[in-house]
Amino acid sequence: MTNFLKTSDFPVGQLSNLLNSAIELKRSTGDDKPLAGKSVALVFFNPSLRTRASMQVGIYELGGNPVTLEPGGTSWTLEHRDGVVMDGDKTEHLKEFVQVLERYVSAIGVRTFAELKDWELERTDPVLSAFARYASVPVINLESAMHHPCQAMADMMTIREQLGRNLSASEAAPKRAKVLLTWAWHPKPLPMAVPNSFALAAAQFGHDLRIAHPEGFELDDELIAEIERHSSEAGGSIEFTNNVDEAFEGVDVVYAKSWGSKEFYGDPNGDIRTRSSFRDKWIVDEAMMQQTNNAFFMHCLPVRRNVIVTDGVIDSANSVVIDEAENRLHIQKAIMTELIK
Ligand code: CP
Numbered sequence: 001m002t003n004f005l006k007t008s009d010f011p012v013g014q015l016s017n018l019l020n021s022a023i024e025l026k027r028s029t030g031d032d033k034p035l036a037g038k039s040v041a042l043v044f045f046n047p048s049l050r051t052r053a054s055m056q057v058g059i060y061e062l063g064g065n066p067v068t069l070e071p072g073g074t075s076w077t078l079e080h081r082d083g084v085v086m087d088g089d090k091t092e093h094l095k096e097f098v099q100v101l102e103r104y105v106s107a108i109g110v111r112t113f114a115e116l117k118d119w120e121l122e123r124t125d126p127v128l129s130a131f132a133r134y135a136s137v138p139v140i141n142l143e144s145a146m147h148h149p150c151q152a153m154a155d156m157m158t159i160r161e162q163l164g165r166n167l168s169a170s171e172a173a174p175k176r177a178k179v180l181l182t183w184a185w186h187p188k189p190l191p192m193a194v195p196n197s198f199a200l201a202a203a204q205f206g207h208d209l210r211i212a213h214p215e216g217f218e219l220d221d222e223l224i225a226e227i228e229r230h231s232s233e234a235g236g237s238i239e240f241t242n243n244v245d246e247a248f249e250g251v252d253v254v255y256a257k258s259w260g261s262k263e264f265y266g267d268p269n270g271d272i273r274t275r276s277s278f279r280d281k282w283i284v285d286e287a288m289m290q291q292t293n294n295a296f297f298m299h300c301l302p303v304r305r306n307v308i309v310t311d312g313v314i315d316s317a318n319s320v321v322i323d324e325a326e327n328r329l330h331i332q333k334a335i336m337t338e339l340i341k
Contacts, residue, residue, distance in 0.1 A: 191260065211240050253298060
């Protein structure tokens with residue numbers, strides 16, 4: 001393992017080992033300090049609660065020291081493109097930023113959201129790719145334009161835990177579940193990193209995945225092809241639907257997330273106008289959950305209550321959103337332990 005940029009860089013066996021390590025770490029007393037004497041930079045171009053807090057706490061619990069930087073806030077504004085004349089508002093180039101930082105730290109975590117301006121450019125993950133290109137220490141993706149692999153791994157861990165819940169010691173937990181990834185209405189377009197990474201990881205782990213969204217909100221074609229390939233290799237299945245009335249039927253897991261239409265990248269008002277007709281239908285409510293196989297409800301958070309999901313669902317016994325957030329801590333500790341030697 002050199003970087004942790006997306007789950008499909010690793011075979012599922014290695015991902016599964018990380019889940020096992022995270023489950024061990026969750027149970028452990030925390031005496032192991034594999035990061036003792038080491039620092040890890042956490043570079044946040046965007047806001048965060050879970051990622052920032054869980055990374056800082058995780059590094060501390062592993063014996064290390066987190067160094068949090070916010071380009072344009074607590075550190076200089078950054079240019080990531082090669083060969084540009086830097087006579088605009090960017091003060092420092094990413095090349096020096098990374099090369100200086102790695103004289104101090106053993107790994108660099110990066111959060112850099114999609115700007116939702118230029119689809120063809122942003123689907124290449126330009127800022128994260130620049131970090132990976134310049135760094136000789138491991139780079140950890142803390143949510144980029146296209147992927148949020150730490151979230152997806154916490155999600156896979158949460159599903160594994162939930163499938164094993166209420167079983168006696170002699171019963172083996174099922175490995176596969178019928179998982180629904182459903183789009184939900186939100187007042188403005190959001191990036192696709194979470195649904196991309198969730199669908200990819202669910203396919204790698206061989207879950208039977210249903211992806212529901214209104215027409216015009218398809219995920220990236222190349223990514224879908226990759227998801228289908230992994231699903232087939234893992235013995236899972238994948239289906240797509242634009243029919244929200246049928247999407248919840250018989251599933252074991254409901255994973256809700258809103259995302260923007262790639263057709264309206266750079267035109268948020270066009271997206272907002274298009275999505276307005278989906279407001280009443282595309283919300284996870286009690287009636288939708290009743291169509292499921294007593295599914296548990298997942299969301300990466302933050303979530304807008306009574307917009308994406310009703311109070312009744314998120315506050316129900318079937319909601320595992322807080323466990324999911326807790327698992328970010330454990331899986332990231334497992335990833336850092338593996339990555340930072
Ligand atoms: N789910 C997630 O990444 O949360 P934050 O944006 O608060 O870090």
